[in-house]
Every structure is written in C-alpha cells, then in structure tokens.
Amino acid sequence: MEIRNTPIQDVFEIYPKIFNDARGYFLETYREDLLAEKGINTQWVQDNQSFSVAGTVRGLHFQHAPYAQAKLVRVISGKVWDVCVDLRKDSPSFGQAYGVILDGVKHNMLFVPEGFAHGFAVLEDAVFTYKCSNFYNKASEGGIIWNDIDLNLDWDVSNPIISEKDAALPTLEEFKQQTGGGL
Numbered sequence: 001m002e003i004r005n006t007p008i009q010d011v012f013e014i015y016p017k018i019f020n021d022a023r024g025y026f027l028e029t030y031r032e033d034l035l036a037e038k039g040i041n042t043q044w045v046q047d048n049q050s051f052s053v054a055g056t057v058r059g060l061h062f063q064h065a066p067y068a069q070a071k072l073v074r075v076i077s078g079k080v081w082d083v084c085v086d087l088r089k090d091s092p093s094f095g096q097a098y099g100v101i102l103d104g105v106k107h108n109m110l111f112v113p114e115g116f117a118h119g120f121a122v123l124e125d126a127v128f129t130y131k132c133s134n135f136y137n138k139a140s141e142g143g144i145i146w147n148d149i150d151l152n153l154d155w156d157v158s159n160p161i162i163s164e165k166d167a168a169l170p171t172l173e174e175f176k177q178q179t180g181g182g183l
Helices: 032-037 172-179
Strands: 002-005 012-015 018-021 024-027 046-052 057-063 071-086 097-103 109-112 116-132 141-143
Touching: 002 032, 057 071, 097 109, 097 116
Parallel strands: none
Antiparallel strands: 002 012, 012 109, 018 024, 046 116, 057 116, 057 141, 071 097, 071 109, 071 116
C-alpha cells in the first residue's frame, strides 16, 4: 500500500497493491499499521455504501463536533471525482479543495480528516464506500453548496443530478458567517 501526501496537510491518497491473476484480483483495503506510520490513528466505527448513477453530484457534506467524522473513501465499481474542502478554522489551507479520481480499477482511496467537507461527482455509475470515524448524527449535518463560486470546482458533469437538500446548502462565505470562521 502506497500512501501519498497531497497539497493539503492531513489529506492522503492511498494506492493498494493489487495482485491480479487468472482468477481475478486481491488487494488490502485497510492497513492500520501503514496508516499509523502517516499519523492516521483513526478508529473506524461505521461503514457506509452508496450506489449512484453517472451525472450525480453528492455533497459537500460534513458533521459538526462532537460528531465530526474522518472518512476513508473508495469506489468498488465505477468512477467518481472525489473532493474535499478544508473547513478547519485555523488551517493555513482553509477553503482550499483537493480532488482526485477514484475508480474501481485502480482501487485508490482518499483519507479525509475531520474538519473537511466531502463530496463526489459520479463519472460512471458507481458503488462508493467509506469508513467513518464517528457515527452519523442528523442534528450535526452540515454542508457547503456544491457549485460555490468561491470554490470554483469543476465537477466534470453536465446537468448534474442533485438532491434538494444539497441544492439548498450554504455557500462557503455563508458557512464562515454561520460558524464564526470555520469548524
């Protein structure tokens, strides 16, 4: 498993070693010891899975403390453009986004720490799964609108399928005003 740094501190891309043969393939999707070498000492308490059709955009979501969540995300099949946005109040990269294509062929993953909004655009019908460091709590839900002008994210999807809830999320500027500057 190769764990790569990204331009945003504490966000990592993870590439497992894939062993292919005539029967198919094998890979490790989680290695506590290797993640700990990068300072990722997260206890996972919940696994989630979704299926989305191509053209769907989900996010950008987060949970407020004390239910903040780190996530280890990956695609089982299909392809998504996965993105996280730093919302940590005192972070030098506050408001910066990082995105990577996750797909069911490379089996790559992204570690998203607490204090980040997270979302993805479905480029090919996809089964998406993620480990969470905290339990889902509806009252702690939060988010940033997917098409925020200040973030200027290229979702690479024309005519995106968006939930009503995601379409009503605040902008980054509104979020900063609501939270006193961040999470």
